Amino acid sequence: EKDLGADLAKVLIPEDQLQAKVRELAGQIDGDYAGKDLLLVGVLKGAVMIMADLARALHSPASMDWMAVSSYGSGTKSSGVVRILKDLDTDILNRHVLIVEDIIDSGLTLSWLVSNLRSRGPASLEICALLRKPEAVKTEIGCKYLGFDIPNEFVVGYGLDYAEKYRNLPFVGTLAPHVYGGDKA
Ligand code: PRP
Ligand code: MN
Ligand code: MG
16 A cells, blocks of 8 residues: 555545556447557656556557657646647557547647647547546547546546656545645646
């Protein structure tokens, strides 16, 4: 057991529920992409855990590539400014692309990414996101594969960070308000 310490308020989604959901999503993706050459695009760094677990839960071969974009910096609030820190190595023209993300918060990151990738001419483009905050969404995103809708609280773990910490927790938890200085998230 990991020590929650004083920084986490509670466990929101325990490890076994995360893993069960990942297997469920992988089953849907296996069915939908049967016979197709699938390229998973993980969004660094938050998507590392869901990407690694989802890819291993798929039964058919899939390619993996990564983009690094950042909209949060070290704060708790989306700036809406998306920067490409690392682009894909793959030409996605005529490829079946599935973006893999840890969370849709405001939706600004994914809405920007979808239009960016769509302009590159993929055969298909869909989204798999582990978490979504319906109360925080500012831009509607068509997410075909969704893990959980969650309340509008600051969550960490399973890839999600606060100031680069907590990504390595195997579960999703909520951060205690004293850690980020009140309820500004
Ligand atoms: C986080 C998260 C998503 C994005 C969601 O990434 O991993 O990518 O914010 O927020 P939005 O829907 O409001 O745009 P972040 O920019 O913190 O980078 P990281 O993945 O490296 O933590
Ligand atoms: Mn991210
Ligand atoms: Mg982050």
